[in-house]
Amino acid sequence: MNDNIIVIGFMGVGKGSVAREVIKNSNYIAIDTDDLIESMENKKIKSIFEESGEEYFRKLEKRVAKWLEKSVQNSLVSTGGGFYKQKNLKKIGIIVLLDSPFEAIIKRIKEHPNAEKKLKKRPLLSDLKAAKRLYNERRPEYLKLADIVINVTDKSAFDCSKELLKKVEKYA
Numbered sequence: 562m563n564d565n566i567i568v569i570g571f572m573g574v575g576k577g578s579v580a581r582e583v584i585k586n587s588n589y590i591a592i593d594t595d596d597l598i599e600s601m602e603n604k605k606i607k608s609i610f611e612e613s614g615e616e617y618f619r620k621l622e623k624r625v626a627k628w629l630e631k632s633v634q635n636s637l638v639s640t641g642g643g644f645y646k647q648k649n650l651k652k653i654g655i656i657v658l659l660d661s662p663f664e665a666i667i668k669r670i671k672e673h674p675n676a677e678k679k680l681k682k683r684p685l686l687s688d689l690k691a692a693k694r695l696y697n698e699r700r701p702e703y704l705k706l707a708d709i710v711i712n713v714t715d716k717s718a719f720d721c722s723k724e725l726l727k728k729v730e731k732y733a
C-alpha cells in the first residue's frame with residue numbers, strides 16, 4: 562500500500578477544506594482528483610459532464626486512480642464524491658471518510674458565502690431529491706471502505722484536520 566491519505570465522502574461535506582487545513586499542519590502534498598481531471602481535460606467538471614457525460618468522467622477518474630497507485634506517495638488526496646468506486650482505492654492509501662447527515666451537508670453548502678457557485682459546479686446536486694437517494698445509496702459503501710471515519714457535522718475544517726492527523730497517526 563502507498564503511504565497516502567485518501568479522503569472520501571459525499572459532495573459538499575468539506576473534503577477540500579479539510580485537506581487544505583491538513584497540509585498546513587503536516588508534510589503531506591495536496592492532490593485533488595477533480596482538479597487533476599480538470600487540468601487533464603482543460604475543462605471544468607460541469608462542462609465535462611455536459612459535453613461528454615458522466616460515463617466519460619468516470620473513465621477519467623479511473624485513469625487518475627491508476628496513476629495515484631503507481632506514482633504518488635506522501636500525499637493527501639481529496640476525491641470527488643464518486644471516486645470511492647475505484648477498485649484500487651485501498652492500494653492508494655489509508656481511507657478517511659468525512660461523514661455527515663445529508664441535511665447537514667446541504668445546510669453547510671447553503672450557508673456558504675459562495676453557495677450558488679458551489680451548487681452550480683456540482684451537476685449531481687442539481688436535483689436534491691435525486692442527490693438524497695444517491696447519498697442513501699453511497700453512505701453504507703463509504704462506511705464499508707473507510708479505515709477511519711470523522712464525523713464533521715458542526716466542526717471547523719481545522720478541528721477535523723487535527724482529528725484526522727491524530728487518527729492517522731494512531732492507525733499507522
Ligand code: S3P
Nearest residue numbers: 571572573595641642643683684
Ligand atoms: C461527484 C462529486 C464531485 C465531482 C463530480 C461527481 C460525485 O466532487 O467529482 O461532480 O459523483 O459525487 P465533490 O465531491 O468534490 O463535489
